[in-house]
Amino acid sequence: MSDTQEPSLDEQIAAYQREFRDLDPQVEQVVSALGRLNRRMSVAYGRQVAELGISNSEWEVLKHLVLAGAPYRLGPGELAKRLGLTPAAMTHRIDRMAADGLVTRDRDESNRVRVIVEITDEGRAKWLEAMRMATSFEEELLQDLSPAERGLLGELLIRVLRRVEHAQPDAGGRLKGLD
Amino acid sequence: MSDTQEPSLDEQIAAYQREFRDLDPQVEQVVSALGRLNRRMSVAYGRQVAELGISNSEWEVLKHLVLAGAPYRLGPGELAKRLGLTPAAMTHRIDRMAADGLVTRDRDESNRVRVIVEITDEGRAKWLEAMRMATSFEEELLQDLSPAERGLLGELLIRVLRRVEHAQPDAGGRLKGLD
DNA sequence: CCTCAAGACTTCAATTCTAAAGTTCGATGC
DNA sequence: GCATCGAACTTTAGAATTGAAGTCTTGAGG
Incomplete structure (x- = not known):
């Protein structure tokens, strides 16, 4: 099973810290959450208005x-x-x-x-x-x-x-x- | 001078309340700020990485x-x-x-x-x-x-x-x- | 073995966007 | 008045994305 999973937000931040030392986890948490949230929201909006054609x-x-x-x-x-x-x-x-x-x-x-x-x-x-x-x-x-x-x-x-x-x-x- | 200005966030929320009665201003504030913030950020990221080609x-x-x-x-x-x-x-x-x-x-x-x-x-x-x-x-x-x-x-x-x-x-x- | 279904990508046509050049109208200077 | 500059939009060619159809490989049954 070489199935890779979409990492959770916490896993993602941990991975960033592993690969990039000088990273403020607090800042990263805010920025990553913002990015994810916005993408999910825009998908959701898109689905809803699609119902209106x-x-x-x-x-x-x-x-x-x-x-x-x-x-x-x-x-x-x-x-x-x-x-x-x-x-x-x-x-x-x-x-x-x-x-x-x-x-x-x-x-x-x-x-x-x-x-x-x-x-x-x-x-x-x-x-x-x-x-x-x-x-x-x-x-x-x-x-x-x-x-x-x-x-x-x-x-x-x-x-x-x-x-x-x-x-x-x-x-x-x-x-x-x-x- | 028929120049229309990009409305500020407050103006935008006020306009929404004018046009759409049952709107929770608090919710709208969060959602609108999220949207604007993300667009600005993505423009900013784009400009920065463009310097790297x-x-x-x-x-x-x-x-x-x-x-x-x-x-x-x-x-x-x-x-x-x-x-x-x-x-x-x-x-x-x-x-x-x-x-x-x-x-x-x-x-x-x-x-x-x-x-x-x-x-x-x-x-x-x-x-x-x-x-x-x-x-x-x-x-x-x-x-x-x-x-x-x-x-x-x-x-x-x-x-x-x-x-x-x-x-x-x-x-x-x-x-x-x-x- | 052979066949055939499923999975993982690629190809193709059509959509939507950008950058750059083009068009048209209005205003300015002489 | 006429030429020209600038503003506002459109056109065109090319880039990036999507959905649907196509290709290739693997693996499961017979």
């Missing part, structure tokens, strides 16, 4: 359009920036979503270089259904934490996040330019 | 080979399982990495259906360099947390992770089958 990436677009607030429109460039995609990828994605009836794509009549992407009623309905599934999943995910622990976890994560998002360019650190 | 996905393969322990070999199928890829994608990835001299690919002589992927000295050297950069980045990332807070964060994340990884199929929940 959309993909994770289409759901992302719908989310950002709704988050933009009324009148629920954004340009391809702005969407690309928020989603972390190239404009070219955005063009293709909007093509597909418009063909599927999730969004409309129109030229801005007041400035014909710009394009306006707007969510359709169908897109909105799928977004809502996806949100229902997502929140229910997320609720279940945090089930084992008390309200106080959830608050604490959120606060700690936000402090780490701030370090990345507001990285001072002058601080000389390696975090420079993570935008 | 490898991509994030190649680094992932090197990591798993080293984690496997001596003699630092795994089959394509096992690698694919651990990385969450299809076997087909793994074949291509190994092609490229072998062409770049990061790994070797050999047929297992004791069972000629199997293939053995082994890290090369060059691959090992790049892995080490990448680990140095990564740990330095991670240390900086958690700089604002005290040791106690780091431990707490790690513990909370692991409790959430356990919920996903050891999801009891009988519990009837939506977490079923997240493997």
Whole structure:
């Protein structure tokens, strides 16, 4: 039986320490747990929205359009920036979503270089259904934490996040330019 | 100036509450922070390892080979399982990495259906360099947390992770089958 | 032995992304 | 007014991934 098993998180950290001496196990624990958690979550989201006939990436677009607030429109460039995609990828994605009836794509009549992407009623309905599934999943995910622990976890994560998002360019650190 | 800004995390959560009434802000805070953090981190890792002439996905393969322990070999199928890829994608990835001299690919002589992927000295050297950069980045990332807070964060994340990884199929929940 | 099913990878076609070049429109300077 | 620069998007070619079909090897029955 040369079957190798997917190592548990603890085993993985132990293996790292074995292969790489100067490793802070506490830091590694946080980072590894973050990575694993995110991958599992994204698989879970993908499965759920697949039931609605959309993909994770289409759901992302719908989310950002709704988050933009009324009148629920954004340009391809702005969407690309928020989603972390190239404009070219955005063009293709909007093509597909418009063909599927999730969004409309129109030229801005007041400035014909710009394009306006707007969510359709169908897109909105799928977004809502996806949100229902997502929140229910997320609720279940945090089930084992008390309200106080959830608050604490959120606060700690936000402090780490701030370090990345507001990285001072002058601080000389390696975090420079993570935008 | 029709310039829309990337919303801050707080703005984003407020927008969600505006558009979707039954949302637990505490849960949303945790989930949104997790998502943002992971995207920033993966961009950061990508930039760092790019300096070594490898991509994030190649680094992932090197990591798993080293984690496997001596003699630092795994089959394509096992690698694919651990990385969450299809076997087909793994074949291509190994092609490229072998062409770049990061790994070797050999047929297992004791069972000629199997293939053995082994890290090369060059691959090992790049892995080490990448680990140095990564740990330095991670240390900086958690700089604002005290040791106690780091431990707490790690513990909370692991409790959430356990919920996903050891999801009891009988519990009837939506977490079923997240493997 | 021979056959045939199962396992481990590979190949192929189609999807989705990126980088770079191209297009179109608007604004600026003369 | 006209030329030109820049902005916003699209097109194109190439890279990486997936799902499905194909190949090769092993091992179990007959």
